[in-house]
Amino acid sequence: MMNTKIYKRVLSLTGSLMTAAQEKNQAKFDGYYSELKQLCEENENTEKDHPVQWETLADFTDDLALAVIIYQQALVKAEAINSKDFRSSIGFSIAALKVELGDETGAIEHLEQAKISSNKIVDKELKAEIHDLLEKLTS
DSSP states (O other): OOOHHHHHHHHHHHHHHHHHHHTTOHHHHHHHHHHHHHHHHHHTTSTTOOHHHHHHHHHTOSSHHHHHHHHHHHHHHHHHTTOHHHHHHHHHHHHHHHHHTTOHHHHHHHHHHHHHHGGGOSOHHHHHHHHHHHHHHHO
16 A cells, blocks of 8 residues: 555656646756655655656656666566556556667567556556557567
8 A cells, every 4th residue: 555645745746747847847847856756765665665656757757768777666666566557557668668769579578567467457548558569569
């Protein structure tokens, strides 16, 4: 179970990051990004650690290779709490970035894992996205 205070903080920072991005205000964006990064680092390996904060940090990371590394950290956290939802969404995000980075083999590996995780989730849209991208890469 995620700490509610942290969840609300992550949600609030997400909103601020999106607003800064829409306003193309890089200074504001960088400030909120570093706040989120600090939150992740402060909570790392504590009972407040949770994949959602790492996944969110990766979502807002412009450097694709770095984003993959952060998503992989999030994936480890998702596996630790055995969350099929997070394992599915993070696995899909890693795969999508690996496609952009030209690593189709890596993408397929992550999609196959995400597909297994997604068997028991309710998010049909995510299931379909995983299936479609895997189909596209393996056909």
